[in-house]
Amino acid sequence: MTLPNSFPHAVDQADSDDLLEFIDDPEDVAPAPLRTRKCWRVLIVDDDREVHNATLFALHDILIDGHPLQFLHAHTGAEALDILRHEPDIAVALLDVVMENESSGLDLVRLIRNELGLAELRIILRTGQPGYAPEMRVIRDYDINDYKTKSELTRIRLLTTLTTAIRSYEQIHTINASRRGLELIVNSAADLFSQRALRGFAEGVLTQLAALLRLAPEGLLCARDAHPQPGALNRPLTVVGAAGRYSVLIDRPLEEIDDPRIVNDVRRCLAEKRNIYTDGATVLYFSGDDGNNAAVFLATRTPLTETDRQLLEVFCVNIAVGLENVNLFGDLEFLAFSDPLTGLPNRKGFIKAIDEHRQRGEAGWTVALIDIDHFSEINDALGHEKGDTLLLAVMQRLRDWLGNPAAEDARATLARVGGDVFGLLAPDRKLDPAALLAQFDAPISVEDYRLPVQATIGLTRLCADSGDGLNVIKTTNIALKRARNDQHTHWRYYTQDMTAATRARLDLLHDLRAAIVGKRGLSVHYQPQIDLASGRVVGAEALIRWRTDDGRNIPPDQFISLAEYAGLIPDLGEWVLRTAAAQLLRWDAEGLPSLRMAVNVSPVQFRDNRFVSRVREVFDTLGVPARRIELEITEGVAMFDADTVIATLRELRSLGAEIAVDDFGTGFSSLSYLQQLPLNRLKIDRSFVSAMTLPDGCGTRIADMVVKLAQALGLSVVAEGVENEAQAALLHNIGCEQAQGYLYARPMDADNFRAWLHARLPAEA
Numbered sequence: 001m002t003l004p005n006s007f008p009h010a011v012d013q014a015d016s017d018d019l020l021e022f023i024d025d026p027e028d029v030a031p032a033p034l035r036t037r038k039c040w041r042v043l044i045v046d047d048d049r050e051v052h053n054a055t056l057f058a059l060h061d062i063l064i065d066g067h068p069l070q071f072l073h074a075h076t077g078a079e080a081l082d083i084l085r086h087e088p089d090i091a092v093a094l095l096d097v098v099m100e101n102e103s104s105g106l107d108l109v110r111l112i113r114n115e116l117g118l119a120e121l122r123i124i125l126r127t128g129q130p131g132y133a134p135e136m137r138v139i140r141d142y143d144i145n146d147y148k149t150k151s152e153l154t155r156i157r158l159l160t161t162l163t164t165a166i167r168s169y170e171q172i173h174t175i176n177a178s179r180r181g182l183e184l185i186v187n188s189a190a191d192l193f194s195q196r197a198l199r200g201f202a203e204g205v206l207t208q209l210a211a212l213l214r215l216a217p218e219g220l221l222c223a224r225d226a227h228p229q230p231g232a233l234n235r236p237l238t239v240v241g242a243a244g245r246y247s248v249l250i251d252r253p254l255e256e257i258d259d260p261r262i263v264n265d266v267r268r269c270l271a272e273k274r275n276i277y278t279d280g281a282t283v284l285y286f287s288g289d290d291g292n293n294a295a296v297f298l299a300t301r302t303p304l305t306e307t308d309r310q311l312l313e314v315f316c317v318n319i320a321v322g323l324e325n326v327n328l329f330g331d332l333e334f335l336a337f338s339d340p341l342t343g344l345p346n347r348k349g350f351i352k353a354i355d356e357h358r359q360r361g362e363a364g365w366t367v368a369l370i371d372i373d374h375f376s377e378i379n380d381a382l383g384h385e386k387g388d389t390l391l392l393a394v395m396q397r398l399r400d401w402l403g404n405p406a407a408e409d410a411r412a413t414l415a416r417v418g419g420d421v422f423g424l425l426a427p428d429r430k431l432d433p434a435a436l437l438a439q440f441d442a443p444i445s446v447e448d449y450r451l452p453v454q455a456t457i458g459l460t461r462l463c464a465d466s467g468d469g470l471n472v473i474k475t476t477n478i479a480l481k482r483a484r485n486d487q488h489t490h491w492r493y494y495t496q497d498m499t500a501a502t503r504a505r506l507d508l509l510h511d512l513r514a515a516i517v518g519k520r521g522l523s524v525h526y527q528p529q530i531d532l533a534s535g536r537v538v539g540a541e542a543l544i545r546w547r548t549d550d551g552r553n554i555p556p557d558q559f560i561s562l563a564e565y566a567g568l569i570p571d572l573g574e575w576v577l578r579t580a581a582a583q584l585l586r587w588d589a590e591g592l593p594s595l596r597m598a599v600n601v602s603p604v605q606f607r608d609n610r611f612v613s614r615v616r617e618v619f620d621t622l623g624v625p626a627r628r629i630e631l632e633i634t635e636g637v638a639m640f641d642a643d644t645v646i647a648t649l650r651e652l653r654s655l656g657a658e659i660a661v662d663d664f665g666t667g668f669s670s671l672s673y674l675q676q677l678p679l680n681r682l683k684i685d686r687s688f689v690s691a692m693t694l695p696d697g698c699g700t701r702i703a704d705m706v707v708k709l710a711q712a713l714g715l716s717v718v719a720e721g722v723e724n725e726a727q728a729a730l731l732h733n734i735g736c737e738q739a740q741g742y743l744y745a746r747p748m749d750a751d752n753f754r755a756w757l758h759a760r761l762p763a764e765a
Contacts, residue, residue, distance in 0.1 A: 039067050040068070040069050040070065041071075041087070041090045041091055042069055042071050042072070042090070042091065042093075042162070043071075043072045043073075043074065043080065043083060043087075043090050043093040044071055044073050044094045045074045045077070045079075045093060045094065045095045045099075045105075045108070046094070046096040047076065047100070048096070051126075051150075052075075055071070055094065056071060058155045058158060058159075059071075059159065059162070062159065064163050064166050065163075065166070065167070076100060077099060077104045077105070077107060077108040080093070080095075080108055081108065081111055081112075081116075084112060084121075085116065090118075090121055091121070091122060091166050091169040091173075092121070092122045092123075092124060092145075092162060092166055092169060093112070093121060093122070093124070094126060094162075095108065095109070095123055095124065095125055095126065096125075096126055096127065098127060105125060109123060109144065113143065120169060120172045120173050122145040122165035122168055123144050123145055124144075124145055124147075124148065125144055125148070126148055126149070127149055127150065146161050146164070205221055205296060206219050206221065206242070206243040206296070209296065209298060209312075209315070212308075212311060212312070212315060213298070213300065213304070213308055213312075215299075216244065217243035217244050218243060218244035218245065218246065219242070219243055219244070219246060219296060219297050219299060220239050220242040220243070220246040220262070220296070220297050221239070221240055221242070221295070221297075222237045222238065222239055222240070222266050222294060222295050222297070223240050223294040224236070224238070224294075236253045236254070237254040237255075238251065239253075239254065246297075254266060254267075261281065262281075262297055265278060265283045265297060266283060268283070269283040269284070269295045270285065270293055270295055273285055273287065273293070275309075275313075275316070277309070280300065281297060281298065281299060282297075282304060283298070284296040284298070284312060284316055286316060336348060336349075337349035337352060339415075339416040341388055341391060341392070342391065342392060342395050342416050344395065344414055344415050344416045344422075345413060345414075345415040345416075345423075346415065347418065347473070350415035350417050350425070350469070351468075351470055351472075351473060352469065353411075353413040353469070354425060354469035354472050354473075355469040357425060357462070358466070358469070364427055364428045365426065365427055365461075365462045366425075366426060366431045366462065367423065367424070367459065367460045367462060367473075367476050368423070368426075368433070368436070368457055368458065368459045368460075369421055369422070369424075369457065369458045369459075369476045369479075369480045370398070370421065370424060370436070370456075370457050371421050371456045371457070371480055371484075372391075372394060372421070372422075372454075372455055373453075373455060373456055374454075375390070375420035376419075376420070378451060382446070382449065386447065386449070389446045389447070390446050390451060390453070391416070393444045393446065394422065394453065395416070397439050397444070398414055398424070398439065399414060400439075401435075401436065401439050402424075402426065412424075412425060412426040413426075417473070421480075424436075428461065431459070433491040434489075434491075437457065437490060437491065440454055440455050455490070456480060456483045456484050456491065457480070457483060457490065458476045458478070458479030458481070458482070458483050458491070458492060458494065459476060459479055459491065459494065460472055460476040460479060460494040461494075475498070475499065476494060478498045478502050479492045479494035479495075480492075482498060505562070508558070508559065508562060509562050511548055511549070512546070512559050512563060512566070512568065513566065515546060515548075516563070516572055521546055521547045521548055521549060522545070522546055522572075522575070523544070523545050523546075523547070523749060524542050524545070524576055524579045524750070525544075525747035525748055525749055525753075526540040526541065526542055526543070526580075526747060526748060526749075526750065526753045527540060527541045527543060527740050527745060527746065527747040527748070528744055528753070528756070528757070529541060529596070529598070529739070530738060530739055530740065530744050531738055532728060532731060532736060532737060537757060537760060538738060539597065539738075540595055540596075540597055540598065540753065541598040541600075542576060542577075542579070542583075542599045542600075543556065543600075544556060544560075544576050545747075560602065563602075564602060564603075564604045569605050570604070570605050570608045570614070573601065573602055573605040574614045576599060576600075577599050577615065578618050578622070580597050581619075581622050581624040582622055582624075583597075583750050584597045584624060584628060585622065585623075586750075587754065593761075594628070596629075596630055596658070597630065598631075599630070599631055600632045600662065601632060601637070603633075603634060603637045606637050606648065607644075611648070612648060612651045612652060612655075615657065616655055619655060619657075625656070626657045627656045627658065629657050629658070630659070630660050630680070630681065631652060631657050631659055631660070632660045632661075632662040632683065633659065633660075633662065634662050635661055635662070642673060642676075645677070646677060649677055649678045649679075653678045658680040659677075659678060659679050659680055659681075660679070660680060660682065660718070661677075661679060661681070661683065664684060664685060671709070675713055679715055680715060680716065681710075681715055681716045681717065681718060682706060682710045682715055682716075682717050683717075683718045683720055684703050684706050684717060684718070684720065684731075685720070686720050688702045688703050688706075689720065689721045689722055689723075689731070689741070690721060690723070692726075692727050692730050692731070693727060700730055703731065703734060704734045707734050707735045708735075711735065716737050716738065717735075717736045717737055718736075718737070719731050719736050719738070719739045719741075720740050720741060721740075721741050722740065722741030722743045723741050723743050724743055725743065727741075
């Protein structure tokens with residue numbers, strides 16, 4: 001079939017000028033095509049091969065908006081349908097209406113729109129039989145771009161129609177690409193914002209960018225470490241995520257990348273704070289509010305279209321917000337699992353490391369807790385800033401000791417699990433406690449100070465029965481507490497019997513708490529105090545006793561320390577004082593001799609800021625004569641804090657109570673300070689009394705010194721722990737006035753004390 005007046009083999013000058021003027025009109029420039037297309041693809045569908053040839057001849061070497069044409073050919077509707085299914089980015093179809101049958105062209109249009117869903121493809125219908133022209137409704141419903149009879153299509157009109165269709169296609173394609181890109185941005189935002197780790201976020205960014213630009217993922221994301229190690233001079237740019245051939249660069253500093261193009265482009269992007277588009281690469285800039293700026297380098301082999309750039313600008317806004325979100329979660333995770341001062345894992349981070357290690361099932365590893373002895377004293381004396389400097393120096397020594405572990409030991413973990421406690425997870429062969437303690441032999445320099453530092457270590461060897469990380473920390477802490485009492489080695493490994501002892505202690509504490517609250521099983525026993533010259537009973541010392549529900553008698557040296565540890569001692573001490581004072585009044589009412597009641601005061605009880613008011617309340621409510629109550633404090637309490645102790649003792653003396661110093665001679669009293677205390681009595685410790693009858697006579701000399709000191713200070717003296725007549729005689733000879741001990745009586749409950757005292761009254765009379 002020939003097309004009359006359509007494609008002459010020669011074109012006159014007028015036609016040629018008209019054609020050139022139409023194509024090259026500078027005032028009508030279409031949008032730049034997508035970078036992935038080298039040409040406009042046109043599908044010719046016609047059952048007449050001459051039509052194909054004539055179309056090719058007419059449009060040979062034609063450029064539309066700067067791009068050439070590429071033709072695809074189909075001679076039947078079925079061939080056209082197959083091509084459209086498999087060939088992308090076909091801009092225009094020049095479609096014959098009548099081919100196999102009179103409706104084959106329109107049938108193909110329906111399939112193109114309804115089955116293939118090719119809404120962007122522009123369709124130009126051509127027919128040599130005007131009687132088969134489609135209705136206007138069909139043209140509208142199937143979005144047919146144009147309809148021409150073949151007789152109408154001169155070369156210029158064909159080019160005009162094709163140009164219009166291609167520009168229409170480009171506009172629709174750009175709009176749809178923008179819409180799809182925006183949808184992708186919206187849909188990807190939730191995925192990116194949900195990423196709480198910088199590496200995962202970076203990988204998500206690269207994946208979404210590749211999808212947006214229709215590329216294979218090839219790129220990397222550089223950011224600065226938000227939490228560098230203490231002492232780091234800067235925060236180097238690091239590849240935190242990468243894809244494709246750049247994956248090997250993950251975790252490497254930018255400066256170590258052996259590709260000047262990447263390094264220079266990323267530097268330029270961050271320096272100029274804008275997106276950079278170069279031949280073969282696109283570098284995107286992301287700004288963070290806290291200065292955590294980042295850059296994405298993408299390998300883009302061909303230039304981006306304006307549409308792509310606009311979409312990237314929108315996408316970058318989302319990325320920047322997402323980056324801030326990731327940094328925020330990174331900060332939260334750092335604070336949750338890391339120590340801000342040292343940058344080491346904190347207690348939670350250390351537990352996590354232990355759990356991860358146990359999941360790997362590696363044998364032959366140990367967990368250690370390293371406690372810096374007396375750190376609080378150093379901190380208080382020199383200030384927190386120097387205390388922090390000391391901790392950083394300790395951390396560095398531990399790191400130096402660990403050194404560069406072998407590959408199989410690379411997961412050794414150093415942590416700071418408490419104010420002055422470091423944790424260490426390391427192989428058994430490395431974690432030698434003696435060698436570890438040796439790291440503290442040399443003093444540590446903190447500015448102008450050289451501080452001697454000692455440590456105590458508790459250790460747990462990991463095994464199948466160790467439990468999770470939290471349980472391992474607990475068992476290691478038990479070992480650490482035992483090590484504090486080991487004056488020889490200063491370290492202990494955890495053993496099962498330690499847990500049993502600790503559990504027994506906790507059970508005992510639970511029972512003690514119940515006993516104190518319910519006043520169940522607690523009682524006060526009384527040991528008489530004797531005047532050595534006359535043998536008369538002058539007083540009694542109140543001593544607490546505890547019998548558990550199952551009938552066990554728990555010694556005071558066990559449960560008193562428990563009560564102090566649990567904060568129960570103020571209530572317990574007040575109960576003892578109230579019980580003893582009330583008993584004193586009952587004895588008075590029964591006609592027994594007027595006695596002095598001595599009541600022990602725990603150091604914890606004495607330091608309670610409500611102690612004096614509690615004593616006053618007991619005196620006031622019971623009406624007991626305060627002068628008949630003697631409060632016994634230890635020598636350690638007396639030496640605790642001069643101003644506080646003197647003020648408290650003066651308040652107690654102002655109430656009328658007497659004050660005695662118990663266990664005198666076992667501490668290191670300052671005699672000049674001792675004479676400032678408002679005391680009434682000194683008690684010679686039982687250890688000196690028991691030594692009085694030894695051949696060397698040392699105990700007698702010490703007791704004699706205490707008596708002479710008391711006499712010089714105007715104080716009376718009581719000796720405790722007197723068990724035989726020889727000790728009593730020696731004490732009387734050196735001038736000791738009073739004594740108590742098994743020689744006279746063991747501590748007794750109130751009824752037995754009354755009976756014992758009644759039995760002595762005739763002799764005393």
